[in-house]
Amino acid sequence: MRKLITTMCFIFSIVAGALSAAPIEIKFSHVVAENTPKGKMAIRFKKLVEQRLPGKVKVSVFPNAQLFNDDRVLEAIILGDVQLAAPSLSKLETYTKKFQIFDLPFLFDDMQAVDRFQQSKEGQKLLASLESKGLTGLGYLHNGMKQLSANDPLFAPADAKGKKFRIMASDVLAAQFQVVNAHPVKKPFSEVFTLLQTKAIDGQENTWSNIYSKKFFEVQSHITETDHGVLDYIVVTSKEFWSGLPDEIRPIVEKSLQEAIDYGNKVALEKDEQDKLAIITSKKSKVIELSSAQRQQWKQAMAPVWKEFQDEIGADLIKAAQEANQVN
Numbered sequence: 371m372r373k374l375i376t377t378m379c380f381i382f383s384i385v386a387g388a389l390s391a392a393p394i395e396i397k398f399s400h401v402v403a404e405n406t407p408k409g410k411m412a413i414r415f416k417k418l419v420e421q422r423l424p425g426k427v428k429v430s431v432f433p434n435a436q437l438f439n440d441d442r443v444l445e446a447i448i449l450g451d452v453q454l455a456a457p458s459l460s461k462l463e464t465y466t467k468k469f470q471i472f473d474l475p476f477l478f479d480d481m482q483a484v485d486r487f488q489q490s491k492e493g494q495k496l497l498a499s500l501e502s503k504g505l506t507g508l509g510y511l512h513n514g515m516k517q518l519s520a521n522d523p524l525f526a527p528a529d530a531k532g533k534k535f536r537i538m539a540s541d542v543l544a545a546q547f548q549v550v551n552a553h554p555v556k557k558p559f560s561e562v563f564t565l566l567q568t569k570a571i572d573g574q575e576n577t578w579s580n581i582y583s584k585k586f587f588e589v590q591s592h593i594t595e596t597d598h599g600v601l602d603y604i605v606v607t608s609k610e611f612w613s614g615l616p617d618e619i620r621p622i623v624e625k626s627l628q629e630a631i632d633y634g635n636k637v638a639l640e641k642d643e644q645d646k647l648a649i650i651t652s653k654k655s656k657v658i659e660l661s662s663a664q665r666q667q668w669k670q671a672m673a674p675v676w677k678e679f680q681d682e683i684g685a686d687l688i689k690a691a692q693e694a695n696q697v698n
């Protein structure tokens with residue numbers, strides 16, 4: 371009997387040893403193509419972490435909504451089904467209304483202003499604000515400014531009248547199209563191409579890199595360069611997973627993530643130019659450049675959205691974001 375117990379203890383210690391040596395798995399789920407700022411950032415993160423923590427941490431990246439769609443990924447993080455995601459800031463509405471600030475049309479002059487706001491005291495406070503929901507915001511990641519595509523040329527707000535535009539799940543974005551008498555349709559990113567191709571919708575808003583990598587330009591006759599809003603991401607994990615990481619592992623994961631984000635931001639800048647050029651060169655979709663007077667018309671038409679959401683977002687936060695447009 372004693373021999374049996376000794377043998378069992380021995381087997382148990384081997385199994386326990388093997389289990390404790392198993393690498394920590396980080397599943398990173400996202401919805402875009404690999405050849406995008408987010409796609410490339412995720413691959414860079416995997417490479418850096420696995421180089422620095424060989425056998426200790428394993429990263430599996432699932433692009434193109436292979437694992438979870440937009441509407442499910444945050445829930446999946448909280449449930450522990452995946453450990454990392456980088457949803458667009460427009461998709462946090464069910465968790466907190468504060469991030470709606472990023473959807474206000476014509477708020478930021480350019481991506482440098484977006485960056486200044488994100489790195490400001492207010493931006494960092496926002497990043498930390500998901501803790502009470504069980505989520506830890508690890509950083510912001512850029513994609514770029516949004517453009518409007520449709521199957522007709524859109525020069526003035528009146529040209530959008532009556533058209534159906536796919537939007538991300540955000541009430542601010544819905545209001546933005548309603549004020550120009552268009553019809554917003556909330557749909558996941560993975561459905562956009564088919565909706566456009568089958569003409570179930572007339573248009574959509576997105577960045578150059580998303581329009582290019584998902585081939586929206588092949589099924590839209592025109593793209594108007596409006597730069598009317600920003601599409602950026604929050605890199606997010608669950609509070610439980612993050613605090614449960616061993617103390618000698620967490621800083622290395624965090625450093626790798628920061629470096630991957632810096633790289634992703636560089637890619638975002640480059641792709642914005644490159645992918646716009648590739649679309650123009652393809653001649654599959656005509657790119658419309660607005661005069662400053664035409665752009666001003668869109669800005670004016672969409673201005674009432676700010677008032678509508680001012681109370682929910684907070685006038686002080688809007689002011690802080692506007693101040694980011696000024697270079698100190």
Ligand code: LMR
Binds near residue numbers: 402440457559
């Ligand atoms: C979209 O749904 O249009 C974007 O959020 C997709 C993405 O992650 O860039």
